[in-house]
Amino acid sequence: MSWRVSCRMSWLWCWLLAGLTLCHAGSGSNILMITMGGTKSHKIPFWALGRALVKRGHRITFVNGFQADFHVDGLEEVAPQRLVQYIANYTDWDLVGARYTGHAPLSMADAMRYPIEACNSLLNDPATQRLLGNGTWPGHAQYQLAIVDGAYPECALGIVHRLNVTAFIYINTVAFYTGSVSLAGNPVAYAVTPHVFGTWTLPMDFLQRVANCLTHVIADLLHWLCMQRVHRLLRHHLGEDVPHPYVLGRDVSFILQNSHPSVRYPSAHLPNVAEVACLHCRRAAVNLSQLDVELSGFMEAAPDGVIYLSMGSSVRSARLPARLCELFVAVFARLPQQHVLWTWAGNASEQLPQLPANVLVRPWLPQQDILGHRRLRLFITHGGLLSQHEAVFHGVPLLVLPVFCDHDANAAQAQRHGYARQLQLAHLDEEALYCAIYDVLHNDGYRRAVRRRRALIHDQLATPLRQAVYWTEYVIRHKGAKHLQHPGRHMR
Structure with a gap:
């Protein structure tokens, strides 16, 4: 092959690759992100993943309880004002002052009312009603995927269900919280799974395991009671046919778990869980x-x-x-x-x-x-x-x-x-x-x-962010990746 023909072939390949890149960018999906987290830190993993997905040609609607700090083309933040105001009032707390004087920073009653009242604020807001009425945010087509915070996901799952989104995944922002992971069918043995509100670490002695198990059982009971009220709210706002939050949660397609053995402890997970601790981390400025x-x-x-x-x-x-x-x-x-x-x-x-x-x-x-x-x-x-x-x-x-x-x-x-x-x-x-x-x-x-x-x-095959992007797009490509879901997740 002559040098001239070789050059022409090289240019042909360059144009072909450029065309494929443009096609990829133009064929991105519409993705709905929702976090009900009551502190701004819950937004950070969503920002990191959202920006990476936008660069891949996807279009993001991000619903959360805080005003946007910056603008990114392709990522539209929606901050329902009633939710914003509720979180601002709820978090007008003196956490350090309480701990410093030896008191609990948050009472059990206050902790239990948050998912109920936050959900009511979100569903009553005109911005949420506009989203639900249109079936999507104005200017966006039907959503192919929802990405939901694994902390307080229940209200968001009701919205995802009403919008008929094809599939949803979790970003489990709280690494030690195992509720959403357990609902998906992952083994969570109470005797060897330190509770998120405890101070036990592995290995635990016998008495610590007993205390840890009791903490899990009591927390599960309180959560179940709380979810009964959340379910009533969902049925009131979204229709009587909305399933219970636990039923909705079992259909999660994939879980991006904000943990890793290097910063937590090794855990047994199903194939639809990826550990992506440091999803948001980046190198420091050189100068x-x-x-x-x-x-x-x-x-x-x-x-x-x-x-x-x-x-x-x-x-x-x-x-x-x-x-x-x-x-x-x-x-x-x-x-x-x-x-x-x-x-x-x-x-x-x-x-x-x-x-x-x-x-x-x-x-x-x-x-x-x-x-x-x-x-x-x-x-x-x-x-x-x-x-x-x-x-x-x-x-x-x-x-x-x-x-x-x-x-x-x-x-x-x-x-x-x-x-x-x-x-x-x-x-x-x-x-x-x-x-x-x-x-x-x-x-x-x-x-x-x-x-x-x-x-x-x-020392990983790919950065946590690249892994998160890959699995997000994997779920979209495979229409919910049902083959990764545990077949026994709905068993009682």
Whole structure:
């Protein structure tokens, strides 16, 4: 074959591949995403997957209880105002203050009313009624797939059912929550499955297994009672023929589980479950000074590294007890060799008037760019799952001060793995906090343990995000992937 013919063939292949790419981009599916999560962190895995799917030519409608922070072409956020207002009122809490004084951050009654009242707010909202009335969001065709948060999915499942969406999958945002996984037919043995609201880790002794089993049984009973009321709501708003939420949940096509053996423990899963912990994680900025000169300079100027403190989106900085703020300030003043970055969304000049020179307070900080910075030595956190995953992804030891929900379970597991130390907020004093910080900074065992975990989570056939995209498109291609569902999931 001559050189000229070879060149023509090469150009032909290039045009063919370009054409196939354009065809792929133009043949994307319409996807509905819904999260009923009451904290903004629930949106983060959806954002990550949604942006990746948009790049693949899919069109996303994302329903959630928070106003959009940015715009992405192809990803339209719908924030029903009644749900937004309900979540804002419900979460006007003092979680840290309650834990600091030795009280439960959230009563059982408050926890049980959330899925009921949030569902009622969502279904009563004009935006939701518009979605249901049209069968899709204006400008979007019929949905081929729904992606639903595995935390409080029941109301969303009613909407998915009424819209006649072909299939749905879960993003199980809370790794230790096993309810949605169990409904799909996965084995969840109570004796060896630590409950999301417990502090037990594997292996458990006999008494711990008994307590864990009782916790599971009681939680299941309370959840069943709650779901009876949710079902009545669904039938009232969506029609008497809407099945029970448990029946709807058993038909999940696939589950993207926000966990991995490197950050949790090995679990027995069916073929329609993929573990995608760190779905949202990314590499840190190579040159932080290009993003923020002041922040970069502050970190580089630290004589002996940087400490980063962030208590997550669920904690209101302005509601932190004054005594606890004074405690942090006093401890940081005793660490002049370290610089401290502190995420504080309140009025720092009024609430933190005597900050030492080695502390920089900002209402928002680029967390993953900080965690991946070579000067960072310690992350003080509330124990949120995404923060824990990011710390492992970037190889940073933790000091965890659990607040509520799954924070205690996450902290216990991280401590078991050796890369975190846990302190209880209840009656925390200055000396205990200082000694814990000093220990993590100077005991190299924490850093070795987290680097081991970092190596494990990076050593996969594909990144968690690529896996999530693959399985999402797999379910679309195979019209719900019924062949992956357990045939005994509806047995009683």
